[in-house]
Amino acid sequence: MERRDYLRAAGATGALGLAGCLGGGGDTETTSTSGTTGTTSGDRTLTVATYQSYVDGEDSPGAWLKEEFEAANDGVTVEWTTPSGGSSSGINEYIQRAKQGAEIDADLYVGLNTGELVRIDEELDDPLFATVTDALSHAGDVKEALTVDPDGRALPYDTGYITPVMDATVLDDVPTTFDDLLDPAYEGDLLAENAQSSDTGEAFLLWSIHEKGPDGYLDYWRDLLDNGVRVLDTWQAAYNAYTKGEAPMVVSYSTAQVYAANNGEDLEKYHLGFLDEQGYANPETAAVFEASDAPDLAASFLDFMLSADAQNVVPQKNYQYPATTTGSLSGNFAKYAQEPADPVTFTYDELAGNVTGWIEDWARLVAQH
Amino acid sequence: MDRGLGATRRTALSRLGGAAERGYALADRIGAHGAFLATLAVLVVVFYYPVGTVLFTAFTESGRVSLAPLWATLTDPFYFGVLAGALADPAGAPAAVRGWIDAGFPAVRTGLFGWTAYLAVLGTGAAVLVGLPGAYVLARYEFPGRETVRSLTVVPFVLPAIMVAVGFTTMFGTSGALNDVLGLVGLHVNVAFSVPLVVAALTFYNAPLVTRFVVAAADTVDARAVETARTLGAPRWRAFRDVVAPQLLPSFLAAVLLVFVFDFMAFPIVLALGGLRLATVEVWIYSLAGDLRLGEAASLAVLETAITLALTYAYLRYERTEGAARAARIERVPLVGPPTAGRLLAAGYALVALVLYVGPLASMVLESLTRGGHLSAANYAFLLAQQLGTGGTQPTVAVRNSLLFAAGAVALAVPMGVSIAAITNRDGRLARVGGALLMAPLAVSGVVTGIGLLQALVFGVDLFGWHLAVTGPVAIVAAHAVGGYPFVVRNVAPLLARANRDLAAAARTLGAGPARAFRDVTLPFVAPGVVAGAAFAFAISVGEFNATIVLARDPGWYTMPVALERYLSNPSVGPYLGPAAAMGTVLLAVTAASFVVVERLGGRWEP
DSSP, X not given: OOTTOTTTTOOOOOOOOOOEEOOOSOOEEEEOTTSOEEEEOSOEEEEEEOOGGGTSSTTSHHHHHHHHHHHHSTTEEEEEEOOOOSSSOTHHHHHHHHHHTOOOOOSEEEEEOHHHHHHXXXXXXXXXXXXXXXXXXXXXXXXXXXXXXXXXXXXXXXXXXXXXXXXXXXXXSOOOSTGGXXXXXXXXXXXXXXXXXXXXXXXXXXXXXXHHOTTTHHHHHXXXXXXXXXXXXXHHHHHHHHHTTSOSEEEEETTHHHHHHHTTOOGGGGEEOOGGGEEEEEEEEEEEBTTOSOHHHHHHHHHHHHSHXXXXXXXXXXXXXXXXXXXXXXXXXXXXXXOOSEEEOOOHHHHTTXXXXXXXXXXXXXXXX | OOHHXXXXXXXXXXXXXXXXXXXXXXXXXXXXHHHHXXXXXXXXXXXXXXXXXXXXXXXXXXXXXOSHHHHHHHTOHHHHTHHHHHHHOGGGHXXXXXXXXXXXXXXXXXXXXXXXXXXXXXXXXXXXXXHHHHHXXXXXXXXXXXXXXXXXXXXXXXXXXXXXXXXXXXXXXXTSHHHHHHHTTTOOOOOTTSHHHHHHHHHHHHHHHHHHHHHHHHTTOOHHHHHHHHHTTOOHHHHIIIIIHHHHHHHHHHHHHHHHHHHHTOOHHHHHHTOGGGOOHHHHHHHHHHTTOHHHHHHHHHHHHHHHHHHHXXXXXXHOOOOOOOSSXXXXXXXXXXXXXXXXXXXHHHHHHIIIIIHHHXXXXXXXXXXXXXXXXXXXXXXXXXXXXXXXXXXXXXXXXXXXXXXXXXXXXXXXXXXXHHHSOSOXXXXXXXXXXXXXXXXXXXXHHHHHIIIIIISOEEETTEXXXXXXXXXXXXXXXXXXHHHHHHHHHHHHHHSOHHHHHHHHHTTOOHHHHIIIIIHHHHHHHHHHHHHHXXXXXXXXXXXXXXXXXXXXXXXXXXXXXXXXXXXXXXXXXXXXXXXXXXXXXXXXXXXXXXXXXXXXXOO
């Protein structure tokens, strides 16, 4: 769940096999589920890089995508690989490879957020990813509010909504606005995460900047710190402290009640406290490497991820929401997951040139407080 | 010199004995220097070169050699507080001091480094306060299970920070077990997210270091010297102060040094329990590395390393305390008996250990048996499903890999550590500088080491038209050994300094080669240190995470901590830490059993 958590980087890597034409017979023509027609000339391998939890186990999103895509494309093998850049973000390994001129051994990257996309472009002069939007039949289905990349490289395939989760059995009145959180009645009640290392932490910080403006957010956080907000390292650490009753509010996901319902817990303990009826959308995107040997196959895989068939199943397996207007939820997910009335997020252009400084200034403020 | 004698003997011995003799002859030819050079070769490949390439970026700016990045870091008040101001503007310092006095001595800003050092001093002090009584109890008293307890002291070392955080929150939290007990007498402590809680967690990790090092040294104290002092009329405290303490001091100081270094570079546990307000230097290095601002991260890492290596150098001046070789071990007295000051101390220590160690560990085990607030076997059912399913992370594979890597790491770290201890075991500034530099694997930021391994070993280098990359299990074992050998060095070196060289020389004149003299005479004396060092090397390997995931380029080479982290982030598990706690319990059980077995084996070899 914690996209940029260093813990999650727990990846050994998968195949190092090079994508591309490996020769061999069995020429077939297939029509992929996505509707794009592609001709295969022999067995081909598509190497897809992602984060570990996306591919862990037979019930994972990755396992479903591999099985379905291979079934729809004769002779194609999908190999997942989970890089570890020795730091919080798996994409760092590819940025470092590009900088050093080392080989990029994957065709596609699954699991980028907007901030990472900005960082890639700040770090590298040559493009790491190819523009693919025009080649995809389902790109137009992506929800307007989630479209983050103006250059048409990274396409969102699912999204989470970040919001405080509140224990309504402890709090008599739950706060409903950012300013409510400054009320002395809630002193020491909020657990947040480090925006430098945690996705939820970064999303909550960006949300506060969205609300208070780049000139006002540090003042807001100074007040929040004075009111005893705790900034823990990871979402796991914060959520653990929350479930142990250390504080009655934690920055988390809007899917909290799904887990609670699945385990027969009291839903009142997991009240979704959307502030100002908002929630911060953190879309996860995928993009095709410029260096890919099989760009068409990679684009076709990306298109498949955006198809209604995949959107009805895969985001939910990842405990996220569909990114397209065609996808839907089912089961407890449809029943207990909630979307904010007014989802907000920063676009690529808004983050470019700003996000690093925003986070650093914030981190220095917290560490000195 | 000894060749002729060896040859005549060989005819009389069995073929097996002949093989052993040839082994010694080979060892004599290779010698300590050969082993040392082999050790250096391993270190260059899996440590100095990879780490050096990253640290070097601290000394470059726009491709040119420059001290500007380091200077920028040193003069940033965020990092160095008032010291940064004084460095940036030395001329303005006197006026600043006057202003400070006039203002009535307000709190001085110490910056990230000052705070980190402060936290490390607190953590080290607490580790000594808890660790030394533990060493006293284990060295002085005989009781059933003493050996087992001694073996288990190293166990906390292997636990991932998030599991320790779970245990500590459950034990010491607002509605934790401790408050439940205190509540019976109307007391309540609120330590959540506070400095005391973080210091307690650092103590949990590091007090065993003090205990284990001092016990290993105490096992080599010469009982006859103590008896002599006592027969000459010295009271017991005096015999301890004059005879025993000087022999324990080097090992004690070694432990204090290592604890300080670990606390100084503490990272995940501080943030998991205390939060970003208590951020340390290593936390900042991690964040900068995540942003790929490697130059600034390297600057911080260089300064961090400079501080820890300087302390190591200072310590090495005191390591070489001469003493008598052990002839007789001090007899331990029964723990159960009429109350004495010592036995009361032991009882008090048992209470502290119960609260600080048994409490959090039991809490973690309890967490593994809980789901959504109720007792449940769901977490172990999850482990079983992972074991039986396909494409998942199987607990038994994690156990097997962990034990394989740890066995390999110990097998490599012990000769590496002993050869380094033997070569650097001499007086002189050069030996001390070398000795300090060879401790670098502990003194360099783990985050930076991970990046170095990735860029140099995984991406590979082009050499003479060949593309060389070093990954997979062998690289993991080597990296683990590099992390572990400093413990062997620091455990063995103080004992080696006291080893009786006359005896080894006598063995040599009687015809034993240097290898044989080392094995038969020197090694038995330093054996307790070797066993203690091996236990730490084992623990370091089992608990290691960063290098393992960077170097394992195959998804099958996951270890127990890696499996634990995978369960932690598995979306189907959701916010529940139970499955990770279940794996943590497996980790705990497997390591505890391993330590008992390893030390039994080592104990048989100990004289």
